Amino acid sequence: MGFASRSGAKMVFFSRFRLWILLSLLVFPSGEGFYLPGSYPHKYLAGDTLSVKVNSLTSIDTEIPFGYYSLPFCKPQEGIKDSAENLGELLMGDRIENSPYRFKMFTNESDILLCRTGPLSTQDFNLLKKRIDEMYQVNLILDNLPAIRYTKKGEYVLRWTGYPVGIRAADTYYVFNHLRLKVLVHKYEETNVAKVMGAGDASDAIPTLDKSGSGSPGWMVVGFEVVPCSFQHDSESIKNLKMYDKYPAKIQCDPTTVGMAIKENQPVVFTYEVSFVESDIKWPSRWDAYLKMEGAKVHWFSILNSLMVIAFLAGIVLVIFLRTVRRDLTRYEELDKEAQAQMNEELSGWKLVVGDVFRAPSHPQLLCVMVGDGVQILGMAVVTILFAALGFMSPASRGTLITGMLFSYMVLGIAAGYVAVRIWKTIRCGDHSGWVSVSWRVSCFFPGIAFLILTMLNFLLWGSHSTGAIPISLFVVLLLLWFCISVPLTLVGGFLGAKAPHIEYPVRTNQIPREIPPQKYPSWLLVLGAGTLPFGTLFIELFFIMSSIWMGRVYYVFGFLFIVLILLVVVCAEVSLVLTYMHLCVEDWKWWWKSFFSSGSVAIYIFLYSVNYLVFDLKSLSGPVSATLYLGYSLFMVIAIMLATGTIGFISSFWFVHYLFSSVKLD
Numbered sequence: 001m002g003f004a005s006r007s008g009a010k011m012v013f014f015s016r017f018r019l020w021i022l023l024s025l026l027v028f029p030s031g032e033g034f035y036l037p038g039s040y041p042h043k044y045l046a047g048d049t050l051s052v053k054v055n056s057l058t059s060i061d062t063e064i065p066f067g068y069y070s071l072p073f074c075k076p077q078e079g080i081k082d083s084a085e086n087l088g089e090l091l092m093g094d095r096i097e098n099s100p101y102r103f104k105m106f107t108n109e110s111d112i113l114l115c116r117t118g119p120l121s122t123q124d125f126n127l128l129k130k131r132i133d134e135m136y137q138v139n140l141i142l143d144n145l146p147a148i149r150y151t152k153k154g155e156y157v158l159r160w161t162g163y164p165v166g167i168r169a170a171d172t173y174y175v176f177n178h179l180r181l182k183v184l185v186h187k188y189e190e191t192n193v194a195k196v197m198g199a200g201d202a203s204d205a206i207p208t209l210d211k212s213g214s215g216s217p218g219w220m221v222v223g224f225e226v227v228p229c230s231f232q233h234d235s236e237s238i239k240n241l242k243m244y245d246k247y248p249a250k251i252q253c254d255p256t257t258v259g260m261a262i263k264e265n266q267p268v269v270f271t272y273e274v275s276f277v278e279s280d281i282k283w284p285s286r287w288d289a290y291l292k293m294e295g296a297k298v299h300w301f302s303i304l305n306s307l308m309v310i311a312f313l314a315g316i317v318l319v320i321f322l323r324t325v326r327r328d329l330t331r332y333e334e335l336d337k338e339a340q341a342q343m344n345e346e347l348s349g350w351k352l353v354v355g356d357v358f359r360a361p362s363h364p365q366l367l368c369v370m371v372g373d374g375v376q377i378l379g380m381a382v383v384t385i386l387f388a389a390l391g392f393m394s395p396a397s398r399g400t401l402i403t404g405m406l407f408s409y410m411v412l413g414i415a416a417g418y419v420a421v422r423i424w425k426t427i428r429c430g431d432h433s434g435w436v437s438v439s440w441r442v443s444c445f446f447p448g449i450a451f452l453i454l455t456m457l458n459f460l461l462w463g464s465h466s467t468g469a470i471p472i473s474l475f476v477v478l479l480l481l482w483f484c485i486s487v488p489l490t491l492v493g494g495f496l497g498a499k500a501p502h503i504e505y506p507v508r509t510n511q512i513p514r515e516i517p518p519q520k521y522p523s524w525l526l527v528l529g530a531g532t533l534p535f536g537t538l539f540i541e542l543f544f545i546m547s548s549i550w551m552g553r554v555y556y557v558f559g560f561l562f563i564v565l566i567l568l569v570v571v572c573a574e575v576s577l578v579l580t581y582m583h584l585c586v587e588d589w590k591w592w593w594k595s596f597f598s599s600g601s602v603a604i605y606i607f608l609y610s611v612n613y614l615v616f617d618l619k620s621l622s623g624p625v626s627a628t629l630y631l632g633y634s635l636f637m638v639i640a641i642m643l644a645t646g647t648i649g650f651i652s653s654f655w656f657v658h659y660l661f662s663s664v665k666l667d
Helices: 018-027 089-090 122-133 192-196 299-333 335-345 349-353 363-388 401-412 413-427 433-464 470-501 523-529 533-550 560-585 592-598 600-616 624-663
Strands: 049-054 095-102 109-116 140-142 148-153 156-161 164-171 172-175 178-187 218-227 270-278
Touching: 089 401, 089 470, 095 178, 109 470, 122 164, 122 172, 140 218, 172 218, 192 624, 299 560, 349 560, 363 401, 363 413, 363 433, 363 560, 363 592, 363 624, 401 413, 413 433, 413 470, 433 470, 433 624, 523 560, 523 592, 533 560, 533 624, 560 592, 560 624, 592 600, 592 624, 600 624
Parallel strands: 148 218, 178 270
Antiparallel strands: 049 095, 049 140, 109 270, 148 156, 164 172, 178 218
């Protein structure tokens, strides 16, 4: 069964791991008693005003978010105001705004009139029907908690965030115009907060008395539930009533029946009720309801078994490989010159290419640029996933994951420029001329591809009037971040790489290249097939990542993802080493690009899996715009993975070849 979160059309990643219990949470995902880093409880006194916010309307049927007020809903009296948003929220398509829903802490209310809309115009009527057909969800937020909705299906309880705009029965469309809201609250525990914060004067800084000094405790919001109903109001009886007045009749909210059919040129009345329930849920555990997902729950033991099997196989490959190379080196050391000459061809062909193994590859500048970008992407992934696993990107701070990724990517431009230029200098045997060109291309290659893809997709979102479209102002901000921060840092890294000593080759390169013997099978066929093993490492985790991105499910097992990332690095390195060794043994000295693509070819299988996921798992994805968005974002992800994994393969192969030919005794 599925947990269909509608709180964002793009990546909705929730972190749950804390530093001191990281290892235990790899097996048991829940923990209590400590606050997520960067988030603190908000105490409300009885009678304090609580205001509900609204996020973009979202749907897994189209993956295109729209603003809440794009539909004829009630608007707040003070006007529509945007909440403070960070860069990550804007890129994710979140548009958080104020709403007319408001109530007082610990004050139950019922039959509250929100508003009576004007007669539905033809445009509004058709738009409502379209959004209902496309299964759009309304997303409410109270104290940073998305509204959660529970439904029963047989013996199971399904959890959803948000509620549908409406429902279609036969040829009639019904809108959910009455909300039964339940707010779960927990008594403010001052001593626990002081203990957690580690501040001895916390009791002085956070008083527990209310304004009247009566000694009533404060309350924290630990849950926000919604039950939507479709109720047929008498629109004529409330003509003279104002917002928040009492509805003249008792409203019976029955979620199993519908009553408010929308009709052209007819108004719609919106009402709500709210109740407060004291709960045993503690504030640090209030996100557990969103993380306990039956359908998207990670199969812990399956993943552990898979990781153990993959690690075991990778260990066997590594041991066999090292033993083979060590045996070759030992036999070379023991043989005299005549015996070496006699057994060269039989023993190992890799020594025969000693004069060509470090010959410069074709398109060396492009290789350096791709490796530099791969270092930047891989570093960004490691830093982001590590911080997420340690709990520093809490669900209460929306968009922090994307913002953190952008920040770490820009800073790591120094590493990208350094690695690319140093490899360039090594290939040219110490000549660093042209390092500025290499650094500039590193700073523009992958960001340029990403900018091109996102711009094309953004035009589609602009044409659909979606909140997922990046505003022009944000485009300008991204360009400024690119050219004012990322590019200069990459040039600084390139300068450091140009000043650093190049890597000395252990052997001399012949002037005339050695002819490569004809092969029984195309070498590139083996290179493309090598990506299957890294893909097997990613396969299980990839399903949950794709589900969190496109099915709106919550992804929070960053501890497992970090382990998978480490294992992926090891497997990519081993696969590239094995293939490089195999090519050298058949006297194929053109290993540079092949070592890059032997591990980078995993991107091909990830893209094929993405297409398979689109066909078989996203069956409800409708329209060419939605499919184009999916394929565009998948292509962007695949290119990034190809650069990162290819870089792992190239660097490990370069180190191995350098070590191999510096260890063997040469004539």
